[in-house]
Amino acid sequence: TMWLTERKPSSVSRDYRTLAAICRFAVDQDLIVRSPCRGIKLPTGARRSIHVIDANELARLAKAMGEYGPMAYVAAVLGLRWGEVAGLKVGALDLENRTLTVSEQITRGKGGQIVVGLPKSDAGRRTLSMPTALAELLAAHLEAKGLSPADGDAYVFPSTSGGPLHYANWYHRVWAPAVEAAGLDGITFHDLRRANATGLVAAGIDVKTAQTRLGHSSSRLTLDFYAQAVAARDRDAADALGATFMPHKGKRGLAATPADPDA
Numbered sequence: 001t002m003w004l005t006e007r008k009p010s011s012v013s014r015d016y017r018t019l020a021a022i023c024r025f026a027v028d029q030d031l032i033v034r035s036p037c038r039g040i041k042l043p044t045g046a047r048r049s050i051h052v053i054d055a056n057e058l059a060r061l062a063k064a065m066g067e068y069g070p071m072a073y074v075a076a077v078l079g080l081r082w083g084e085v086a087g088l089k090v091g092a093l094d095l096e097n098r099t100l101t102v103s104e105q106i107t108r109g110k111g112g113q114i115v116v117g118l119p120k121s122d123a124g125r126r127t128l129s130m131p132t133a134l135a136e137l138l139a140a141h142l143e144a145k146g147l148s149p150a151d152g153d154a155y156v157f158p159s160t161s162g163g164p165l166h167y168a169n170w171y172h173r174v175w176a177p178a179v180e181a182a183g184l185d186g187i188t189f190h191d192l193r194r195a196n197a198t199g200l201v202a203a204g205i206d207v208k209t210a211q212t213r214l215g216h217s218s219s220r221l222t223l224d225f226y227a228q229a230v231a232a233r234d235r236d237a238a239d240a241l242g243a244t245f246m247p248h249k250g251k252r253g254l255a256a257t258p259a260d261p262d263a
Helices: 009-028 055-064 066-078 082-086 132-144 167-181 189-202 207-214 219-232 234-245 247-252
Strands: 099-102 105-108 114-117 126-129
Touching: 055 066, 055 167, 066 082, 066 132, 066 167, 066 189, 082 105, 082 167, 126 207, 189 207, 207 219, 234 247
Parallel strands: none
Antiparallel strands: 099 126, 105 114
């Protein structure tokens, strides 16, 4: 009980999902008969208010990030996680056919060490189509870095030493100053992925396609993302419907006389 009261609901839920995954693996390996992670009621808490970044804000953020600006566009346009963006290598890009393959990611290991490995699930290994504008942006980025398709093992977004990015260093050196400069206090890199989900909802993309593009192993995860995206667009929907069905009230005030239904 004390452990639950000393930790945020989101932290408890994240740790529980990790434990549940370990138990499922143990069941699959016949190490235990049944997972103990059954019928567990997790603590609830208010969700953080999510600001859905728009195109102008994304442009400001990317500009403030300097040479790492294309990372923001890859995250927002393709919905990649930070580790997937940081783990991109030149060989994963087919700019002529406008595709990007997610086959490696960077994570933080014990003691903050960098771990380069496969995506955490089969669903995470995926090939995504990209719009022409993003392909052109990445082509210009590679050219500026002096990279070509022959440099297949080189990182698209390397550290200053040419190796993989270290999240903590990158956060303090690139992300935090850029967020402040762009006037987007509180925005996280993961919010760019959430913005991608909002864009999918706005475009009417079906959940199955979204699940594939986001690399979710379960449609439940995608539906949760979609639910957040729909909530973020609820105000826009309300304003649009108000403009459609109550245009006079918007112009003349709440006391305006309704239109004659027989007119």
